Amino acid sequence: MIQLENLTKQYGGRAPVVRGVNLHAAAGEFLVLIGESGSGKTTTLNMINRLTEPTNGRVLIGGEDVRAGDAVSVRRQMGFVFQEVGLFPHMTVAENIGITPRLLGWPADRIGARVHELLALVRLENAEIAKRFPAQLSGGQRQRAGLARALAARPKIMLMDEPFGALDALIRDELAADYRAIHNKLGLTTILVTHDMTEAFLLADRIAVMRDGELLQVATPKELAAEPANDFVKRLIEIPRQRAEKLARAMQSA
Amino acid sequence: MSALFSAGFANLPDYLGQHVLLSVSAILLGLLISLPLAIAAYRVAWLRGPSLAVASVVQTIPGLALLALFYPLLIIVSAFTAETFGFGFRALGFLPALLALTLYSMLPVLRNTITGLAGLDPAIIRAARATGMTPWQSLTMVELPLAAPIIMAGIRTAAVWVIGTATLSTPIGQTSLGNYIFTGLQTENWVLVLFGCISAALLALMIDRLLALAEDGFAKRTRWRLWAAFGGIVVIVGVSLFPLFGHAGETITIGTKSFDEQYILGSLMQDRLRAAGFATARRDGLGSTVAFHALTNGDIDIYVDYSGTIWANEMKRTDQPGRAAVMAQMTAYLQKKYGVLALGSLGFENAYAIAMRRANADQLHIDTLADLAAHAGNMTIGGDYEIFSRPEWRAVTKTYGFHFAKQRQYQSDFLYRALASGDVDAITAFSSDGRIAQYDLKLLPDPKSALPPYDAVVLISAKHAHDQKLIAALKPLIGAIDLRTMQQANLMVDRQTDKLTPETVARWLDAKITH
Numbered sequence: 206m207i208q209l210e211n212l213t214k215q216y217g218g219r220a221p222v223v224r225g226v227n228l229h230a231a232a233g234e235f236l237v238l239i240g241e242s243g244s245g246k247t248t249t250l251n252m253i254n255r256l257t258e259p260t261n262g263r264v265l266i267g268g269e270d271v272r273a274g275d276a277v278s279v280r281r282q283m284g285f286v287f288q289e290v291g292l293f294p295h296m297t298v299a300e301n302i303g304i305t306p307r308l309l310g311w312p313a314d315r316i317g318a319r320v321h322e323l324l325a326l327v328r329l330e331n332a333e334i335a336k337r338f339p340a341q342l343s344g345g346q347r348q349r350a351g352l353a354r355a356l357a358a359r360p361k362i363m364l365m366d367e368p369f370g371a372l373d374a375l376i377r378d379e380l381a382a383d384y385r386a387i388h389n390k391l392g393l394t395t396i397l398v399t400h401d402m403t404e405a406f407l408l409a410d411r412i413a414v415m416r417d418g419e420l421l422q423v424a425t426p427k428e429l430a431a432e433p434a435n436d437f438v439k440r441l442i443e444i445p446r447q448r449a450e451k452l453a454r455a456m457q458s459a
Numbered sequence: 460m461s462a463l464f465s466a467g468f469a470n471l472p473d474y475l476g477q478h479v480l481l482s483v484s485a486i487l488l489g490l491l492i493s494l495p496l497a498i499a500a501y502r503v504a505w506l507r508g509p510s511l512a513v514a515s516v517v518q519t520i521p522g523l524a525l526l527a528l529f530y531p532l533l534i535i536v537s538a539f540t541a542e543t544f545g546f547g548f549r550a551l552g553f554l555p556a557l558l559a560l561t562l563y564s565m566l567p568v569l570r571n572t573i574t575g576l577a578g579l580d581p582a583i584i585r586a587a588r589a590t591g592m593t594p595w596q597s598l599t600m601v602e603l604p605l606a607a608p609i610i611m612a613g614i615r616t617a618a619v620w621v622i623g624t625a626t627l628s629t630p631i632g633q634t635s636l637g638n639y640i641f642t643g644l645q646t647e648n649w650v651l652v653l654f655g656c657i658s659a660a661l662l663a664l665m666i667d668r669l670l671a672l673a674e675d676g677f678a679k680r681t682r683w684r685l686w687a688a689f690g691g692i693v694v695i696v697g698v699s700l701f702p703l704f705g706h707a708g709e710t711i712t713i714g715t716k717s718f719d720e721q722y723i724l725g726s727l728m729q730d731r732l733r734a735a736g737f738a739t740a741r742r743d744g745l746g747s748t749v750a751f752h753a754l755t756n757g758d759i760d761i762y763v764d765y766s767g768t769i770w771a772n773e774m775k776r777t778d779q780p781g782r783a784a785v786m787a788q789m790t791a792y793l794q795k796k797y798g799v800l801a802l803g804s805l806g807f808e809n810a811y812a813i814a815m816r817r818a819n820a821d822q823l824h825i826d827t828l829a830d831l832a833a834h835a836g837n838m839t840i841g842g843d844y845e846i847f848s849r850p851e852w853r854a855v856t857k858t859y860g861f862h863f864a865k866q867r868q869y870q871s872d873f874l875y876r877a878l879a880s881g882d883v884d885a886i887t888a889f890s891s892d893g894r895i896a897q898y899d900l901k902l903l904p905d906p907k908s909a910l911p912p913y914d915a916v917v918l919i920s921a922k923h924a925h926d927q928k929l930i931a932a933l934k935p936l937i938g939a940i941d942l943r944t945m946q947q948a949n950l951m952v953d954r955q956t957d958k959l960t961p962e963t964v965a966r967w968l969d970a971k972i973t974h
Contacts, residue, residue, distance in 0.1 A: 256585065277591050280590070287582060290582070290586075291580075291585060293583060293587070304590050308596065354590065358591075
């Protein structure tokens, strides 16, 4: 479904931020791209829908190079969710959610029906919410609206850049679980970027670990835990386990 | 007082209409230029510095100077187009005022639009791209609506500046609310000055409040605010412009320079022409050379100039063949070079002359300009804005060997008071000025004839030089006003008590002539 071939991004004469990444995500797969900040994971994600253009290499969607057509239509075929959400503050929730269908020229009644369907899907069922402006929503509601906006034009592919990073812990887990259910239900192909290994383990079919612009290992959570490719990956996957052990000790002594 | 007020209100529809037409045109043209420029500068980073720098420099030019600069510029352009493409255009009045004010309006709009757009949350712009907007869609659907309150604030500043600065377009021949201020200033009619200031301020204030409402409407996303704001502006503009329509047919434009005598004579000629059935318009308060060029360029049709002024400034003559010869040679010169008709002298001279306080002059035993040279080194001389750069001044200082310790320039009304109060020791006065008698000043005779004669002459543009009806309407004025009568008339406008408007004095003068 999504094929990255030798994907490279370099700004000016500096060291490449992404270097020779080869990665494949099958249809229906939930792939998590993990790494520390500066590892090149967000740049890699941005090159998939051409928010950033690669210096070298290519991105194939269903066997077709995304750079063959124009960037705008590529973006309209994929959903994109950010940590900052990026809802348009001058539009209501309904207008935000309906934006891509509107750009695609859907008739108004079809957009209205789709917006209602999506509000139910992302569990924003309060009838009032559709008419509110983003500033009138809570953080979790905002991210749910952002998710609905990304899903509006029925994309097959979802790109998510630390989508739950800015949320409170409770809301975060709830929304992550909700999204995984939506992914399964709609048969989406998702690539999600995070620096949180626990999140990666809980959500991913496969995890791709990046460091300094390079891909270190791509494996299922189980394989990754059993056979980390090097010390860095090993340390990275140790973190959730160590935290769980510390937590257990702290609970016992209390 | 009430007579002065009613004189003010009588002109309000014309002045306000012209003022609003000019301001609105300048603001709209300014927006048409600065909005796209700001958007380009926002997208193309290197454009930002230069465009803001140019707009800032324009802003540092005083409004009056900027307006004045466009006149000679347009004369050159007009001459060029006339030669190359066979058409010229009016270099005086609306066009230079429009262009100068347009430039003036640009900085706040440019700066606020760039700041407003550049200050948007990058996450929102990224979201706009990610949802599949083209750059144009992102601009019109997201970036401009979000920056709209800041852009509106810039438009508001620009509108207030333009409405205020438009009052300065009077001296380049564009009627505006500034006509009250300039006429009031020249005739020391402070009621009229206040009238002009307050009406311009009220207009600016109303527009400012309405635009503030629009700004609020954009910020709070409330439709009724936007509708109310733009509805209000449309009503104000519509009502103001209404009196301007319905002017049809050819209009004779009368020019005046910026002093009382000119306003009186302008009104006198206007009354005569109206009585003869002509539609008339005024271009008041023109600079001396501006007036002459306006006449030769066809921007005005009639004005009164003084023979010596043309002799020295246009003909560049320094010799002194005598009053009649100067008159004859000037008439022939104007006819031959410009096709301008010098209809004749009104009957009096308004000569440049040097005046001192009588007591002071007597104490120093100064009776003529020849006596003044010995004392000039300890004296301060006051002059109007023109005299020290005119050839007459060079001629008189060269002939008598003057070296004054200091030179100061005054608006002509303050000039006499500066002399009376002792701020200056001598001034360049006008011989027909009523205030010479009022302040008991001594005019120093010119024994070496360094200064030319200054007969007041009615000049008619080439276009109307053969208009017999027009000539017949003005002919009775020729030779009809003697120096004493003109001095009396001038004093009625200049004096501190019982001030009359130039219009009233013009009617008094007309009655005196017909007797």
